[in-house]
Amino acid sequence: MGYRVAIVGATGEVGRTFLKVLEERNFPVDELELFASERSEGQELTFKGERIKVKALNKQHSFKGIDIALFSAGSSVSKDYAPKFAKDGAVVIDNSSAWRLDPEVPLVVPEVNPEDVKEHKGIIANPNCSTIQMLVALKPIYDVAGIEAIVVSTYQSVSGAGAKAIRELEEQTRAWCRDDCIPEPKALPKRIAFNVIPQIDVFTENGYTKEEMKMLNETRKILHDPYIKVSATTVRVPVFYGHSEAVCIKLKKELSPEEARQILKSAKGVVVVDNPEKGEYPMAIDVAGKDEVFVGRIRKDLVFEPGLSMWIVADNIRKGAATNAVQIAELLCEFALV
Template sequence: MSEAKNIAIVGATGAVGQEMLLCLEQRDFPVKSLTLLASARSVGKRFTFRGEEIAVKELTHDSFAGIDIALFSAGGGISKEFAPSAAAAGCVVIDNSSAFRMDADVPLVVPEINPDAAREAPRGIIANPNCSTIIALMGLAPLHRAFGLKAVIASTYQAVSGSGAQGIVELEEQVKALAAGESFEPKVYPCQIAFNVIPQVDVFLDNGYTKEELKMLHEGRKIMGLPDLKVSCTCVRVPVYRSHSISITAQFERPVNLAAARAAFGDTPGVALKDDPEKREFPVPLDTTGKDDCLVGRIRENLVLDNALDLWVVGDQVRKGAALNAVQIAELL
């Protein structure tokens, strides 16, 4: 057993913070002490960890004395303000926001793909990638090792929980209103999400892509160590509560074949095949909700591009796409 650590969760009352708490307990992480931090309005709320109730404390710049590892999940603004203070106190920060992901001196880590990157964090900060990037790369990394990844075209089908609790509430309220024949005004999304899909996740940029779509390009290059990787992505919000699905066309440097592609997933931790179309077996969001592994299916040779495969990857974006990945990084440490 590793030496027990003093752990803090920043943003402990949010959905990802709560999932971090659950992952620490389920994975029997060696916790010596656990500090739950949030804004002043959450002070005093109590959560149970290993049978003990722990009260939430207010996040301040002095919160990190004696803390070994801090898991941050409170938004980029909070991370930029408080992560340097945590690192200065001798704490290693694992940050779930986008604040530091593309900083050259901050490792961006998916433990199943580039674990060695976590060993060097000169600023005391390690970044957790975007949820869609993690899920996509869990399906692509084994194929890259087999064939050499060259280019990716992806479309995401992202659950409303990716917008936080308010996304789930909006979907629920709209479904109820439509069933009752009542009117409603969308608040979280630009238009109705119930029984609909919206081809926008995050804000649009001058080139017509959204920030979310370019994350897969820039983060994918950094994590995979492929500075010339080509990626084009369309991110879509769908009326699903939890777990993202991603349709991927991947082109490779070397010739591909289906048998070798399927075999590539055989010993890879964190990802599994569910791919038997004749039996109508393929991954759907409910298969991965609350689960650690990402699932891959619908693998087939692309009919347009040379040396290319099409595949479908599904993963729980609150868990592997956020909380679990952060806890796995802590396990590496």
């Protein structure tokens, strides 16, 4: 038996990837309904060779009969519509930040805290992409050696800021190549072509951005560890797909780089690419389109004792968003929660 699935934000970067991932993983879909803004009404998207028309999301619509709704249309749409879908009987898996820290809403990375889906009351939140890939790589180490603190610097691709930011990098780069005037930034706070921007999302009172605070608060919630410390600097780089992270961890117990490598080699959803002598390490350009989290440059940290440093890379639209959400949907089926 299959499910009636809805995608809200179907025309966006993550929305289109939901369609691909559902198809690739052969998720049991009986019927698929696609929603976006009024701008996209009537547009057609393809699922398993079938053309499906996009509907404009509006409050008059009844969502009865939908079993699972995958949302990626931004926080305000999620705040307005997720409760309505849930009330009409769907389980909402929401990719926005709207519900992540709500104590009634589980925040789930299937490789890390799968059992938390059982606590859902109609809405399950998908964590921020930077948090997901960091925790997929760190949880196996956390389980063996304990982690007291994490210092992370990110190198985040423009696709994290949506389809408009992808176009912005393209247009600015083309203009630069033609020696034309570079268009003013709209989707990102500063020019991104041939630049790095040490700001993702807005600043909060403590001088960290919201993206940086998400990495702390979401990590604590997912690991059920209110004491773990996370200090993040999140940076936008001129890359289309794939977020990279330089991560230093303070361990509770000694763990050698080789032991960490062995643990990660057998961890679910992780691929170790770590041969410095051959110049082999993960790079965004190689992981785009893949679902695993790639780890390399594993070495003893020179500040934290005991500690490790490493480099973690994943496709932010796939494992960082669409794939993680579809894996949550798979957990719902596995645990007979839908």
